[in-house]
Amino acid sequence: MGKASLKVTFCGIEFENPFCLSSSPVGNHAEMCARAFDAGWGGIVYKTLNVDERFKVIMPSPRLNSYNYNGNKFVGLQNAEQISDRTLAENLKDIAELKKNYSTKVLISSIMGFNDDDWAILARESEKAGADMLELNFSCPQMARKDAGHRIGQNYEAVEHFTKIVKENCNLPIIAKMTPNITDMLPVALAAKRGGADAISAINTIRAITDIDIDSLTPMPMIHGKSGITGFSGPAAKPIGMRFVSELYNDKGLNLPISAIGGIETWRDALHFILLGGMNIQVTTAIMRYGYRIIEDMKEGLLDYMNDRDIETIEQICGKAAEKLVDPSEFDIRYQVVSVIDEEKCIGCGQCYISCQDAANQAIIFDLETRKATVDEKRCVGCTLCKHVCPVWDCITYRTVDTLITPHAGRL
């Protein structure tokens, strides 16, 4: 085997690999977490702790609904879950037990308070129980009270304030977990930094509606005849997660390590987030769907990718793709392409023709005799819609047209 290593140092703490469970039911108690560690996960962000004496959590039911597309289940997942409904004492005992049995693994305590005192207690108790780090949950979008979760995460001052309280009450590295339910995440991340956060994690779930029962005229999940706009995660949320992570990474003022979250299932998903600036990776929905076992393929696949390219550490590639993101005003519009259809691979379905006819520049010629599609390069505006609708994945490509210095804008 090659020289690549998956070890990362995040907030001064060493992870044997960057893959962690994100805070959710996948890390609900010690027995589950132990199995996750045994399966190979490098770290766990434990299910968000609550001071149960002051606020009793009861989970709504049913609390999940999967977003399906064309027969594919679980393209995304909507949940109406609250933070931990176990007692603080039970959770702290579990954290202590896990730290005792898995001293080389990283255990991060996720916490949520509703006032200064709550945050202080949760921080102190987590540290006492042996947690390696804290993650401050400023981002749950469906808390059963209106002064918590993503509403805190949308309020810069509150974020700065509670981060400061936590900082004053423990010596652990602090990650602030961001909500994507906001136009611009940066001001919140900067507020957390001012409050003393050592890292940012993003994203928590996106407020969404996944389905409506058209007989009872009720959105899903149907909770005794009512529903809510609640958190959406999984593969369909990944593009949005990638956006936020890259924005955090690319901001010179923030300059904090990022723990990346959002729809990660495979090593390739994880790599995408690493390339956009994540130094640590968190996963929930993929585990809900497939179980802890997916870690094996994440580790082996990423190691192979690195070894095949002589990349030795994750640090070496962290953020490499984020650096290529520019404002659309800076695109080089002298660069123009036209689509190219591989005649051998074309199966003659005419999908590209339909899309180009009705949604692009009518540049595809579809020969009804031979059932082959070709591109009229004089008309092609290089939008590549045809490439993306083609059912044969490698049939349509594009090439640059170097004769065209002036872009073919509005050409008919």
Place this chain on the structure above:
Amino acid sequence: MKKRVDINQIKQFKPMRKAMNFQEAIIESNRCLLCEDAPCSQACPAGTDPGKFIRQIKFQNYKGAARTIRNNNIMGSSCAHICPTEKLCELGCSAKELNHTIDISGLQQFAINYGIENKLEPMIKSKENMGKIAVIGAGPAGLSCASELAKLDYDVTIYEKDSEAGGVLRWNIPNFRLPVEMIENDLKNIRDLGVKIKCNEDINTKEKANKLLKNNDAVFLATGLNKAFLLSELKDFNNSKSYIDFLRSIQESKKEIKAQIENKIVTIVGGGSVALDCAISAKALGAKRVYVISLEHLSELPAVLEEVELGHLMNIIFKPNTRITSVKSIDNNIIAVKGNEIDWKEENNFSPKNAIEIEDTEFTLKTDLVIQAIGTYPIIKEVFSELETFGKGCIVSKNSLTSHKKIFVAGDLVNGGATAVQAVGEGKKAAIAIDSFVKGGK
């Protein structure tokens, strides 16, 4: 779902199915339900663990999938092409309850090809410090046992009487079903493990056998089945061959055998996969008409369904529930076979003794060549006479142990003829038995 077979490819003795491409592998692996108890993995006699390698493909860990296959089944490249998957891993597939079975062999081929194209690192060479083992026979059983022993750091040498390794896979299975490059790929891994394969070493005398026994910590015997049964009615004619000779002649010189078969009428005796390999090969070589004479009815044929279907596609003429009674010949050449239809005396007993003739069903088939595929038997007992045998000469064995404490056996030689993947599985188990024997003696 399995890809369609391309008959033009068969005619050129090239792989009969197009390999699964990336897009197909992604879609097919995503149909897999990743079952908790993976019935596919449980059903594989060699422990190849398809449940795991399909999961690895699904999660885009393609090299990992290739590693899983070769680590678990050293003949995994060959098995991907020849395993009767419909009777093994694909049999219990949960996906068939939804729509159709996962194409496991297609995915296995995809992973193997990915490994080759992306230069999977070589397997780790044996340290050769645990003892010395001689393996006789380089078929799937011998190759598998040797590889497992090499992984356990033994110094292993295989003695093979033929000019090339692979056993039945190399010489008998037609290339449209098993491309030689796949055997080569498996052999490369085996050599990388440090296994030494000495070809043209026929262990055909007691002296040679005793020398191996003396110079090694243990001997593993996996010489398979080597001689074909022949019907007395068809013996000793110039134009009557065993399937062994026929299939081998295709591997050795396609031109020569094509000249003998083109536009001729060929009669195959037997109803198993071997008979169908002969029939399809004869047709591919340009035979005008090919008959398959079997005691069994079509639905009772031991051949896998796919091969029977392929036979139909190739216009092979099946003569089920029939038997040959005599021949017409001139100058020691058969010019026609004569036979009649049969019925079974009792149900589900397919032995020739259970067949009764049906009156007034006699037929005569003009024929230019007769190929017999009615079974094989081992001949090794002449060399290892100290070993207890049974039936047609197979070695009596339990958990690969024999009546000689230093000799271990597996594969067709013991089970009487099964599958390559079965031989691989037995070879793996034998390696564990040999390891504990050698360690016990030290």
